[in-house]
Amino acid sequence: MSELPDITEPRLWRKNGWIAKVIKNEDDDGWAVEMTRVGDPEPSLVGPWTMGRDKKNPKPLDQTAFHTLVKTAREVIERSENAARARLHKSISYLNDDERRVRVDLDIVPDEDDPHAFLASFDDRTGEPLERVRVAASFKLTAVNAERALRGRGD
Secondary structure (H helix, E strand, C coil): CCCCCCEECCCEEEECCEEEEEEECCCCCCEEEEEEECCCCCCCEEEEECECCCCCCECCCCHHHHHHHHHHHHHHHHHHHHHHHHHHEEEEEEECCCCCEEEEEEEEECCCCCCEEEEEEEECCCCCEEEEEEEECCCCCCHHHHHHHHCCCCC
16 A cells, blocks of 8 residues: 655644544534544544634644644544444453452354354463363353353353
C-alpha cells in the first residue's frame, strides 16, 4: 500500500493515517467534522464543528484542531476496543473444595455460525493451567457454574 500524500485544505485534512472532513450538519444549519482512520469504512468520531466569523461557513481546519481531533478519535477507538474485550473476556477467582484459590477465565468466541466460549481454570498462585472446556457463548460465569462445567456436570 503506497503512502497517501498529505492534504491540508480548509475542510479536508489527511495526515498521519487520519482524515478530518468538515461536513454540513444534517440536523441543523451548522457544521460537523468526521474523523476517519485511513482504511476504515466509517468515521471513528463525528462531532459539531465551529462556525467561522461570517456565521455561515465553517471555521477552517488547522494543525492544532487536527491534532486534537486525532487524539479524541484515538481515545474513542481505544474505549470501544476495551469495551469489546470486556464483553468477550470475563474472569473470576474463588476457593475450590481443596481450599485452593482458582482463577477461571471465560473467553467468548463471537462466531456467526457457531458462537461459543472457552472456560479455563488456573491455579491463582502459580498461573498453572488446570482445566479447559468449551461452553455455550451464553454461559453465566459464577463460581458454582464454573465448577459444574469444569467437572463435566453441565453448562
